[in-house]
Amino acid sequence: MSRLDVDRVRKDFPVLERExxxxxxxxxxxxxxxxxxxxxxxxxxxxxxxxxxxIHRGVHSLSEEATVAYEAARDKVRDFIRAPSSEEIVxxxxxxxxxxxxxxxxxxxRIREGDEILISQMEHHSNIVPWQLVREQTGAxxxxxxxxxxxxxxxxxxxxxxxxxxRFVALAHVSNALGTINMVQEMVRLARMRGVPxxxxxxxxxxxxxxxxxxxxxxxxxxxxxxxxxxxxxxALYGRRELLEEMEPYQGGGEMILSVTFEKTTYNRVPYxxxxxxxxxxxxxxxxxxxxxxxxxxxxAVRAHEDELLEYATKEVSKIPSVRLIGTAASKTGxxxxxxxxxxxHDVGTVLDQEGIAVRTGHHCAQPVMDRFGVTATARASFAxxxxxxxxxxxxxGLHRTLEIFS
Amino acid sequence: xSELRELYQExxxxxxxxxxxxxxxxxxxxxxxxxxxxxGDKLTLYLVVEDGRIKDVSFQGKGCAISTASASLMTEAxxxxxxxxxxxxxxxxxxxxxxxxxxxxxxxxxxKLAALAGVxxxxxxxxxxxxxxxxxxxxxEGRHEIVRTE
Ligand SMILES: Cc1ncc(COP(=O)(O)O)c(C=O)c1O
Numbered sequence: 001m002s003r004l005d006v007d008r009v010r011k012d013f014p015v016l017e018r019e020x021x022x023x024x025x026x027x028x029x030x031x032x033x034x035x036x037x038x039x040x041x042x043x044x045x046x047x048x049x050x051x052x053x054x055i056h057r058g059v060h061s062l063s064e065e066a067t068v069a070y071e072a073a074r075d076k077v078r079d080f081i082r083a084p085s086s087e088e089i090v091x092x093x094x095x096x097x098x099x100x101x102x103x104x105x106x107x108x109x110r111i112r113e114g115d116e117i118l119i120s121q122m123e124h125h126s127n128i129v130p131w132q133l134v135r136e137q138t139g140a141x142x143x144x145x146x147x148x149x150x151x152x153x154x155x156x157x158x159x160x161x162x163x164x165x166x167r168f169v170a171l172a173h174v175s176n177a178l179g180t181i182n183m184v185q186e187m188v189r190l191a192r193m194r195g196v197p198x199x200x201x202x203x204x205x206x207x208x209x210x211x212x213x214x215x216x217x218x219x220x221x222x223x224x225x226x227x228x229x230x231x232x233x234x235x236a237l238y239g240r241r242e243l244l245e246e247m248e249p250y251q252g253g254g255e256m257i258l259s260v261t262f263e264k265t266t267y268n269r270v271p272y273x274x275x276x277x278x279x280x281x282x283x284x285x286x287x288x289x290x291x292x293x294x295x296x297x298x299x300x301a302v303r304a305h306e307d308e309l310l311e312y313a314t315k316e317v318s319k320i321p322s323v324r325l326i327g328t329a330a331s332k333t334g335x336x337x338x339x340x341x342x343x344x345x346h347d348v349g350t351v352l353d354q355e356g357i358a359v360r361t362g363h364h365c366a367q368p369v370m371d372r373f374g375v376t377a378t379a380r381a382s383f384a385x386x387x388x389x390x391x392x393x394x395x396x397x398g399l400h401r402t403l404e405i406f407s
Numbered sequence: 408x409s410e411l412r413e414l415y416q417e418x419x420x421x422x423x424x425x426x427x428x429x430x431x432x433x434x435x436x437x438x439x440x441x442x443x444x445x446x447g448d449k450l451t452l453y454l455v456v457e458d459g460r461i462k463d464v465s466f467q468g469k470g471c472a473i474s475t476a477s478a479s480l481m482t483e484a485x486x487x488x489x490x491x492x493x494x495x496x497x498x499x500x501x502x503x504x505x506x507x508x509x510x511x512x513x514x515x516x517x518x519k520l521a522a523l524a525g526v527x528x529x530x531x532x533x534x535x536x537x538x539x540x541x542x543x544x545x546x547x548e549g550r551h552e553i554v555r556t557e
Contacts, residue, residue: 344471346446347415350529354411363447376447376469405415406472 002298004305009297010386012037023356026391031176031204031335031382032360033226036290040229043289047282054278056255070281073288074271080291081202081221082212083238090244090271091284094235095203096126098222099170101237101250101274102199103130106220107168109248113139115167118191120145120153120182121372122175125365127201131170140167147372151178151327159190166191169198173205173221177366177380178327179310179335181209188217197243203227207384208306208333210299213238225283229384230290234283237274244270251276302385306334309383313392317381320399326369326378334383337364340399343406345377351402352379357395413525414532415472423472428465428482441468441542441554443534448474452542459489466539473523473532478539480520490547496520497540503527504536 010016013035018025027035047069053062055070071086078086092098107117117131121144135142143166145158153171162169169191174181188198199220205211207228213221220243224235239247249256249267253276258266267273294302313336317323322341340348349361360380363370370376381395432453441450450468454461464482468475485493503512504526514521526536534556545554 344446346448346471346532346535347473350414350532351411361446370447376449405411406420 002301004297004301004385006305006386006388010388012039012293013386014038014041016386020356020358021354026355026357026387026394028381028383028387028391028395029358029360030207030384030387031227031364031380033232034207034229034384035386036231036286037229037293039293040231040286040289043286044231044282047285052282055281056272066281069285069288070279073284076288076291077236080211080295081206081223081238082214084214085241087270088238088241088244090237090239090274091279092222092235092237092274093233093280094224094226095124095201095222096130096224098220098235098237099127099199099201100130100133102220102222102239103134105247105250105274106197106239106243107131108134108137111138111140111167114141114165116141116143116163116165118143118145118158118161118166118169118196120158120171121147121368122151122153122178122180122366123170123172123368124176124201124203125367127170127172128368131168141165144368147178147180147369150329151175151180151369152329153180153182153187155183155186155190158187162191162194162196166194166196169196171198171200173200173202173211173216174208174333175327175366175369176204176335177337177364177369177378178329179204179332179337179382180327180329181205181331181333184218185216192217204333204335207294208303210303219243225287225290228290229293230287231280231283234280234287236287239270241270244274247274249273249276253277255279297385305385306383306387309387309389309392310334310336312389313381313383313395316392316396317399320396320403322403323399326373326375334387335380336382337378337380339375339378340402341406343402345379347406348379348399348402351405352395352398355394355398355401357391357398359395410525410528414529416522416525418519418522419472419476422476422479426466426475426479428479428486429467430465431467432463432465437546437549439542439546439550439554441538441545441556443470443474443538443556445531445534445556446471446474448535448538450474450478450539450542452478452539452546454543454546456490456547461485461488461490461493464543470538471535473526473535474538477523477536480523481539481543484518484520485543493543493547497544500540501537504533 051065197219202223345361435453448470455463
């Protein structure tokens with residue numbers, strides 16, 4: 001494994017050259033969305049300036065080129081998460097849409113009053129609310145696997161909640177608020193042993209970890225492009241073919257049909273059955289380019305770099321006596337959620353912003369996590385390939401500065 | 408940095424750390440709840456209104472420095488005032504925290520509330536500063552839904 005050349009990587013991201021309030025930007029809000037490399041930006045420009053056309057069914061050259069590029073992107077996603085086939089990759093707007101698709105098209109027709117959906121206490125709102133909708137629609141029951149003081153789901157607790165009426169399990173692969181990497185492979189195994197299908201929310205995993213859906217054994221895997229250096233508005237759902245085949249369409253429209261008469265409509269095959277309407281063609285191509293970019297960096301080297309940043313940041317930030325870390329799991333991605341004394345996270349964020357440092361403050365779309373730790377908000381620094389230990393030093397300085405102001 | 412100093416000046420920090428009129432009021436003639444989803448600030452406002460005048464006021468809740476200080480300063484500013492007077496103060500206050508930076512403000516007229524004028528350098532924080540005021544207005548109007556700043 002080669003070491004990540006961060007200086008070179010930084011040159012790939014044009015936005016990193018800008019200043020905020022007269023200071024160089026230190027972008028530490030990557031769990032919300034990552035910045036985009038030049039290659040991805042260029043791919044969008046190239047698509048729109050040389051072969052923009054609607055895909056599938058076109059007989060002209062531009063349409064052919066666009067279709068090839070769009071489908072090539074699907075193949076890249078397949079390889080990226082090691083799905084058996086491209087037919088099992090559905091392009092969506094992102095994780096949220098992918099989860100809603102599964103909730104409505106897979107689970108809703110298959111669950112009855114009193115049946116149970118099992119999620120965890122650390123889920124993002126987008127892996128809670130779609131299941132609550134199904135609950136409202138069907139009378140199903142939502143069960144929640146608790147997390148411990150470090151922000152980890154305990155297997156024993158999880159296992160106990162898998163009961164005779166559990167019909168579905170939906171879990172974060174990696175938590176956005178805490179950084180916890182869940183033991184999803186084992187959890188999937190426990191569920192599948194009882195014949196319960198599992199969806200994994202991979203939004204925070206794909207930018208940081210190699211993902212192999214076959215090794216994980218999950219039935220569905222959802223993720224967004226924008227957190228892994230691709231544009232917003234594009235993401236993907238992996239679904240096991242048998243399940244996708246037997247599911248009803250999610251939305252109706254063009255693309256998803258083979259033939260339409262007023263009496264009868266025949267749906268297209270998977271995955272097109274789930275891609276109604278003109279998709280985000282440029283976004284998909286951009287996602288394919290982002291995958292090439294990420295793989296070109298070497299995922300092992302990326303992981304090592306981000307681990308180093310997390311370790312360094314945890315050590316340095318913890319030296320500040322009034323800091324309380326939220327999320328101290330044994331296995332984490334580069335997410336550091338914390339409180340600074342009694343100072344509200346929002347005030348911390350404002351002071352850091354004046355120093356050019358972008359962090360997220362608030363509940364991170366995971367209010368149940370905040371409730372679990374008895375807080376309303378945290379400040380969160382989250383790392384990506386282009387972050388440096390110097391930026392961590394600036395963060396620490398910024399926190400000292402905040403303490404000074406509020407002393 | 409000077410903008411930050413102004414935002415978090417002594418008076419603001421004092422009201423953040425030791426909010427005035429903090430707690431519940433029993434019995435209150437009107438109450439309302441405010442919520443700022445942006446930072447999770449929540450507050451409940453209690454008013455005792457007699458003969459069209461705010462006889463007493465208090466608030467409770469958890470929030471950032473700006474929203475807490477603003478609520479605290481507001482309770483001081485509106486106590487003893489009629490609802491018309493309160494509406495006029497709110498208008499002036501809102502203008503102070505939202506007007507363009509080059510716009511001259513009549514800080515004198517604002518009294519202690521002028522301490523929050525620095526918020527206008529921080530557009531993202533205006534919601535924090537006006538939360539208590541919107542909540543107060545809902546309480547006076549007898550509206551019972553939770554007031555949201557988004
Ligand atoms: C763990 C997790 N799940 C789901 C989502 C939702 O992703 P999107 O908003 O891209 O659909 C996010 C993004 O914040 C996330 O971090």
